[in-house]
Every structure is written in C-alpha cells, then in structure tokens.
Amino acid sequence: MKSNKITSLLFSLAFLLGMVYSPAQNNPDLPEKLYQDYKNNGIEKALSDYNNSPARGDEYTFLTEPLNVLGYRIMDEGDLAAAERVFLAQIDEYPNQANPYDSYADLLMQKGEEEKAREHYKKAIDLSATMEDVEEKAQMLEASKTKLAILEGAGSVFEFLEGSWEVSNYGYENGEKMLQREGTMVFHANENNTILSGVFKNNNGEFVGTRIIAYNAVDEHYEMAWASNPMLGIEPSTIKVEKNSTNEVIVIEHYEEDGDQQKVKHVIDKASGDLSWDIYDLSNTDGKKPVASMTFKKKA
Structure with missing residues (x-):
C-alpha cells in the first residue's frame, strides 16, 4: 500500500x-x-x-x-x-x-x-x-x-471481490444442489479497501439487496450487513478470517437468528479467477457438507 x-x-x-x-x-x-x-x-x-x-x-x-x-x-x-x-x-x-x-x-x-x-x-x-x-x-x-x-493491509482480505460479477445462488435439498437465484453483483471498495459495498440485482435488473463488509480494527474482525427490504432493516453479522491465501479464503461468520446464535463457515475458492463459494452450517449440522453455494463469474 x-x-x-x-x-x-x-x-x-x-x-x-x-x-x-x-x-x-x-x-x-x-x-x-x-x-x-x-x-x-x-x-x-x-x-x-x-x-x-x-x-x-x-x-x-x-x-x-x-x-x-x-x-x-x-x-x-x-x-x-x-x-x-x-x-x-x-x-x-x-x-x-x-x-x-x-x-x-x-x-x-x-x-x-x-x-x-x-x-x-x-x-x-x-x-x-x-x-x-x-x-x-x-x-x-x-x-x-x-x-x-x-x-x-489487515482490512483488505476481501478486495478480490471488487468489480462486476454474474452470480448464481444454490441451495441443497435431499443432498441435491438446486439453483435458487441468478443475477449480477457489483462491488465497490473505498480507497483503503477496508469497506466493501455491493448491490445485487436479478437478471431482470430488479434490486435484490445490498451487502456491506467493513473491517473493525479495534476488535480485529469484519462486520457484515445484508439489506434486502428497507422496511425490515439489516441483517448484521461478524466475520473472523481463518485462512487467507492466493487461492483460498476461509472465514467464520457469527449472527443471530430468531434469538439463537448461529455459526457458519465460508470457503471461497478463487484459484481460477472466478469464485466457488461454499457455505457450511456449524450450528445445526456436522459442517461436513455445504448447505448453500454460490458461483461468481467475473464480467468483462
């Protein structure tokens, strides 16, 4: 820097x-x-x-x-x-x-x-x-x-997300991977890459939600928020980085849902330039199989 x-x-x-x-x-x-x-x-x-x-x-x-x-x-x-x-x-x-x-x-x-x-x-x-x-x-x-x-450079782990992506979201039903949503995600970072904001729109160009990821230097973790409906506020969570390498990023996310504390693991494979993003539930499953996945393909 x-x-x-x-x-x-x-x-x-x-x-x-x-x-x-x-x-x-x-x-x-x-x-x-x-x-x-x-x-x-x-x-x-x-x-x-x-x-x-x-x-x-x-x-x-x-x-x-x-x-x-x-x-x-x-x-x-x-x-x-x-x-x-x-x-x-x-x-x-x-x-x-x-x-x-x-x-x-x-x-x-x-x-x-x-x-x-x-x-x-x-x-x-x-x-x-x-x-x-x-x-x-x-x-x-x-x-x-x-x-x-x-x-x-402690707050720049997610700088690889900056840019425009074609995104596909998948869920799992009876062990089978099911496409749930497709669209475009555009991320912008501040000058020091410590705050990242992204807007997700579906294939019809309709707004789906906004994702914000910001580094908290005092507590030494990331804070994340998702807002999809302005009448329902935001969904906050905290993220701790477990691994950050050229090809892979692994983070643990904590958030509250219906009064219960939830813990999930994100494994992001970025070796090819595109992203394969798997999410594992560590609160209610053994965490061996993903409960959701995403693919990010960089738009030209």
Missing part, C-alpha cells in the same frame, strides 16, 4: 481526534507561544522555552499536550525534522503514555519509515492498556489500531 494513501488518512484521524491545533488545557496560550518561538528563533529556542516553563513535567493532558499540538502543527507545514525533535521530546517527557508514540509514528509515516512507524503504533497500542480514562483509552485504541491495520 502506498504511503501517501496512508498518511492522508493519518491526518484525517488526527484532526477528528482533536490532535491538530487543539488548545492545551493546562495553558491554552503555550502552544501558540511555542509556535511563535519556533517561527522566529527555531526549534531549539521553542524546546528550551518549553523546558523552562511550568508545563514541563505537569499533569499529562493527552491530545492537548503543548508538544503534541506543536508537533502536528509543524508537521502539517512540512518541517519534518523540527516536528521529529518535538515528538521525541514528548516521548522523553512521558515515556509511559501511549499517544506520544502514536504521534511519532505519524511523523515516521510522513518520512516514509513504515517499519519504524509500525513499531511505534504497536507500542502505543500496548501502552493503551494502562490508560485509566475509558473514553481516552477508546480514542487511543481506535487511532493506533486503525492506522496500524491500514499499514499492514
């Missing part, structure tokens, strides 16, 4: 989480003063002024830490060397806090140092476990896990 796509998302997440240009809670004027010191006298003067201020070693204020605000502002202007000095100073001051490592990882991504960024996102995730504030902990995990997942 190209770094420019990832770094674009990093700044979106940083902005949404209040990392950029947030006033410091302990001294709302300090980030602006430090920034003016940097602009007029360089980063050494700004860091020296910070070290001599009462804020140095003060109670940690998470996203509104003066150095955190300063670092993102400088990074946004493109001075990566100065921003690196700031983020490293923040780690030095608060080595047991999660966000300084996440912020430095964002800087490393801007520099194209993806392996080092990966290490620091993981460090931030590990330190998140020690955070006492529930809301801040959730924000931290969401930020670091999401960026790490995109960096590692």
Whole structure:
C-alpha cells in the first residue's frame, strides 16, 4: 500500500481526534507561544522555552499536550525534522503514555519509515492498556489500531471481490444442489479497501439487496450487513478470517437468528479467477457438507 494513501488518512484521524491545533488545557496560550518561538528563533529556542516553563513535567493532558499540538502543527507545514525533535521530546517527557508514540509514528509515516512507524503504533497500542480514562483509552485504541491495520493491509482480505460479477445462488435439498437465484453483483471498495459495498440485482435488473463488509480494527474482525427490504432493516453479522491465501479464503461468520446464535463457515475458492463459494452450517449440522453455494463469474 502506498504511503501517501496512508498518511492522508493519518491526518484525517488526527484532526477528528482533536490532535491538530487543539488548545492545551493546562495553558491554552503555550502552544501558540511555542509556535511563535519556533517561527522566529527555531526549534531549539521553542524546546528550551518549553523546558523552562511550568508545563514541563505537569499533569499529562493527552491530545492537548503543548508538544503534541506543536508537533502536528509543524508537521502539517512540512518541517519534518523540527516536528521529529518535538515528538521525541514528548516521548522523553512521558515515556509511559501511549499517544506520544502514536504521534511519532505519524511523523515516521510522513518520512516514509513504515517499519519504524509500525513499531511505534504497536507500542502505543500496548501502552493503551494502562490508560485509566475509558473514553481516552477508546480514542487511543481506535487511532493506533486503525492506522496500524491500514499499514499492514489487515482490512483488505476481501478486495478480490471488487468489480462486476454474474452470480448464481444454490441451495441443497435431499443432498441435491438446486439453483435458487441468478443475477449480477457489483462491488465497490473505498480507497483503503477496508469497506466493501455491493448491490445485487436479478437478471431482470430488479434490486435484490445490498451487502456491506467493513473491517473493525479495534476488535480485529469484519462486520457484515445484508439489506434486502428497507422496511425490515439489516441483517448484521461478524466475520473472523481463518485462512487467507492466493487461492483460498476461509472465514467464520457469527449472527443471530430468531434469538439463537448461529455459526457458519465460508470457503471461497478463487484459484481460477472466478469464485466457488461454499457455505457450511456449524450450528445445526456436522459442517461436513455445504448447505448453500454460490458461483461468481467475473464480467468483462
């Protein structure tokens, strides 16, 4: 995955989480003063002024830490060397806090140092476990896990589905495979292949349903929904990937039906370019024979 796509998302997440240009809670004027010191006298003067201020070693204020605000502002202007000095100073001051490592990882991504960024996102995730504030902990995990997942391509398992397909759905009756429905499925993915949406129409061009598959980086699984009738809402489920290879994908799906928890296995053979998709019921059968099947043939 190209770094420019990832770094674009990093700044979106940083902005949404209040990392950029947030006033410091302990001294709302300090980030602006430090920034003016940097602009007029360089980063050494700004860091020296910070070290001599009462804020140095003060109670940690998470996203509104003066150095955190300063670092993102400088990074946004493109001075990566100065921003690196700031983020490293923040780690030095608060080595047991999660966000300084996440912020430095964002800087490393801007520099194209993806392996080092990966290490620091993981460090931030590990330190998140020690955070006492529930809301801040959730924000931290969401930020670091999401960026790490995109960096590692964790949410792109189903990217092979993107495109237009001729689909045949089969059921089984007394052991015999029976054609139930045919039509066309068109899947579109977002920029990072973490959200996939598909619309299924029958051979007459009539709408049958919409399928959405999205990766949840915090819980490290996929979430799926099927909507076929706008008056009946959606049918949600979760998916855990058991195997992902060039030729085969195996996933376990969990969902609720009539108040009972259901578990099915999907085995997707993609060796030929077309897809053979078998579904096994692990809740009510021995799971040795498929209870439904689909074929996907790529349309030109």
